[in-house]
Amino acid sequence: EDQVTQSPEALRLQEGESSSLNCSYTVSGLRGLFWYRQDPGKGPEFLFTLYSAGEEKEKERLKATLTKKESFLHITAPKPEDSATYLCAVRRFNDYKLSFGAGTTVTVRA
Amino acid sequence: DAGVIQSPRHEVTEMGQEVTLRCKPISGHDYLFWYRQTMMRGLELLIYFNNNVPIDDSGMPEDRFSAKMPNASFSTLKIQPSEPRDSAVYFCASSLGGLTEQFFGPGTRLTVL
Numbered sequence: 001e002d003q004v005t006q007s008p009e010a011l012r013l014q015e016g017e018s019s020s021l022n023c024s025y026t027v028s029g030l031r032g033l034f035w036y037r038q039d040p041g042k043g044p045e046f047l048f049t050l051y052s053a054g055e056e057k058e059k060e061r062l063k064a065t066l067t068k069k070e071s072f073l074h075i076t077a078p079k080p081e082d083s084a085t086y087l088c089a090v091r092r093f094n095d096y097k098l099s100f101g102a103g104t105t106v107t108v109r110a
Numbered sequence: 111d112a113g114v115i116q117s118p119r120h121e122v123t124e125m126g127q128e129v130t131l132r133c134k135p136i137s138g139h140d141y142l143f144w145y146r147q148t149m150m151r152g153l154e155l156l157i158y159f160n161n162n163v164p165i166d167d168s169g170m171p172e173d174r175f176s177a178k179m180p181n182a183s184f185s186t187l188k189i190q191p192s193e194p195r196d197s198a199v200y201f202c203a204s205s206l207g208g209l210t211e212q213f214f215g216p217g218t219r220l221t222v223l
Contacts, residue, residue: 031209032209034211036214041216041217042216042217043114043201043203043214043215043216043217044153044201044214045214046211046212046213049210049211087153089153091209096141096158096160096165096166096208096209097155097158097166098143098155098212099155100152100153100154101152102152103152
């Protein structure tokens, strides 16, 4: 069974204080690791897909990286608008289902 | 683009009543997914369709849950009879091809009293 574990559960940052979120996974034949952002009362919003170890993707202050066992979401110089829950999900080879982690709730104080 | 549309946004009902949640996927998308999100269990896939055909319903918790997709632009998730433990936020998502990113709707918050 696929397992996706995110840490920490919650992260409180000062504006401008960079940090990283972790997503460790156990999946038979990874066919994509996905990062989503979810704001309160809204549906998850797609951020990135990573397919192979060593791959990196960036979007504004966010950068996602992937190794064979985990992925990191780096937030550089965060702003209050980066406050949200960040979800990680994996898809296995020959399957269309996403298995989600519990998420990391990030709060950025001005 | 209107995105994935779900209705109603909030539903409050009493135990034993039938509940129907509705979803309109993004036009042209051929995969549709129904998820449930709770504090205890996080985001769980219930069922997904490809070209209106149910492919995997192994996540549907009980026979009280059923889902249909009569055409490419409409799907329903029905709970009959509803129970308090069904209280959750239900999301619909769609994608173009099963291997691409999924786009989520705003969700339906269901409360069963």
